[in-house]
Amino acid sequence: MNAPEPGPFERLETADGSPTLVHPRFKEAYSSVHGALTQARKLYLELTRTHLDPRPRVLEVGFGLGVNFRVTLESALSRGVRLEYLSYEFAPVERSLLESVEVPLEGAAREVWGEVLGRWPEVGSPLEPLRLSGEWGSLEIRFEDVGEAQFPRVWATAIYLDPFSPAVNPEPWSLEVTRKLHRAAQPGAWLATYSVAGSVRRNLTQAGFAVERVPGVGKKAWLLALCSRSG
Numbered sequence: 406m407n408a409p410e411p412g413p414f415e416r417l418e419t420a421d422g423s424p425t426l427v428h429p430r431f432k433e434a435y436s437s438v439h440g441a442l443t444q445a446r447k448l449y450l451e452l453t454r455t456h457l458d459p460r461p462r463v464l465e466v467g468f469g470l471g472v473n474f475r476v477t478l479e480s481a482l483s484r485g486v487r488l489e490y491l492s493y494e495f496a497p498v499e500r501s502l503l504e505s506v507e508v509p510l511e512g513a514a515r516e517v518w519g520e521v522l523g524r525w526p527e528v529g530s531p532l533e534p535l536r537l538s539g540e541w542g543s544l545e546i547r548f549e550d551v552g553e554a555q556f557p558r559v560w561a562t563a564i565y566l567d568p569f570s571p572a573v574n575p576e577p578w579s580l581e582v583t584r585k586l587h588r589a590a591q592p593g594a595w596l597a598t599y600s601v602a603g604s605v606r607r608n609l610t611q612a613g614f615a616v617e618r619v620p621g622v623g624k625k626a627w628l629l630a631l632c633s634r635s636g
């Protein structure tokens with residue numbers, strides 16, 4: 406017998422008024438219900454110091470609805486720095502869903518986002534990497550499972566570890582993936598994630614990150630991890 410078809414994506418308003426969607430199979434929201442935009446800005450952009458970096462290179466696990474990308478792009482454009490953003494996504498949503506989740510953007514960032522939407526793969530088409538570049542920087546989305554993907558070596562200044570929770574989506578939090586993330590990070594790079602699960606802390610530590618719990622917004626804590634390798 407076939408598995409039942411998952412239902413539609415449910416739209417939610419999060420605590421800061423910004424929207425998110427709930428995934429019908431994972432039954433989890435794409436962003437924090439305590440504030441989708443707040444999480445993107447405070448946890449991913451600011452705790453990784455990406456908002457201060459003169460040459461940010463972000464590696465993201467889970468492009469999802471592109472909220473973290475849009476917030477990071479807006480920040481880089483407002484500071485006049487080039488952004489390089491590499492994101493992995495194994496189950497891209499339909500373009501209409503991406504369009505339905507608004508993030509306030511100024512002119513140049515809105516144009517880049519329009520280009521992303523214009524190049525977004527059609528349902529059923531082969532999932533070739535989506536690559537965009539311009540004066541603002543570059544975006545590459547690889548439609549791959551991070552369990553199998555090859556990450557660049559010693560590349561990222563920041564890692565946004567943002568899959569669904571380890572309870573429902575354990576693979577991207579595994580020791581194997583966290584080791585690959587460590588190898589992908591430049592020394593001194595920061596990794597941020599919303600899960601403080603013991604297994605996540607242990608895997609990150611074993612992979613070579615110096616891990617700390619930091620106060621979260623609307624929840625008790627987030628995790629911040631420093632790539633402490635030298636060389």
Ligand SMILES: C[S@@+](CC[C@H](N)C(=O)[O-])C[C@H]1O[C@@H](n2cnc3c(N)ncnc32)[C@H](O)[C@@H]1O
Pocket residue numbers: 434435436466467468469470471472473474493494495496497549550551552567568569574576577
């Ligand atoms: C919490 S959402 C990410 C939200 C996103 N960062 C944003 O700013 O909108 C998690 C995403 O991770 C993706 N994902 C989960 N496991 C993955 C894996 N093994 N490889 C690649 N992507 C994965 C899911 O398909 C989903 O889109």
